[in-house]
Amino acid sequence: MDFDSDEDSIRYYVAYHFQASFEGATTRFQGLDHVSSALFSRLEVGQPLEILYWPADPSLSAVKAELQPPSLTVLLGFGGIGGLFTLIGLAMIVSSIIGIVNMSRLRMGGQVAQGIVFKKWIDTDADGDTTYFVAYAFNAEMPGKGFQRILRAEQNKRLYDAVPVGEGLMVRYLPDDPHICRADTIR
Incomplete structure (x- = not known):
């Protein structure tokens, strides 16, 4: 000893x-x-x-x-954490697939409307990374509800640089769900 x-x-x-x-x-x-x-x-x-x-x-x-068998609490804890990370990963994959499908649907069957930029802003994080946002509005026909004003904000530096507040822009949206949309810099 x-x-x-x-x-x-x-x-x-x-x-x-x-x-x-x-x-x-x-x-x-x-x-x-x-x-x-x-x-x-x-x-x-x-x-x-x-x-x-x-x-x-x-x-x-x-x-x-x-040499003791592992504690059930430890096993469940690690299993739970592993399960949580798996669920988060699956959610990210599903979200990415939905985004890709929606972009394809916009390209192939989206309708075009005239919109207007009503706000722009810059966000800087603690690391000094800058993100550019643009908020715009457009009118679209909502299924079964008639025309409604849709408000949307997106992260888009190219749009931020190209379109000033108060100017028009083209918006492509899905006729069955106008909240799925994307702005273009082409006016």
Whole structure:
């Protein structure tokens, strides 16, 4: 039995020997294992100790008392975190696919309306990265509701640079859901 220490902690070690059957003969093996302070304080030199070893290579061994099955709480915690990250990833994939499908639908079957830019702004984050936003309005026929004014804001530097507040712009929207739309810089 031995221990070593540094400024932050004390590490406890147990040296042991055991006999195991290996390659048809009973052979003596030795091991050294790091153990908890609680186990270390209960042990005495020469005391019998249960050892676990790998039969294919008995030199790989450990003190059995220190090998506990993983806690159900720990397993559920890691499983839950892994499940959460999986769900977040799936949500991002689904969102991306929906965005791609909507852009295709806009290109192939979107209707065009005249809109007007009513606000522009710049947002700068803590890292100094700048994002440019443009808010615009247009009228579109809502299925079963007649014409309604649609307000939309999008992140778009090219549109921010090209169209001043109060100027017109073309908006392409989906006839079945005008809230799915995209502004063009072409006026």
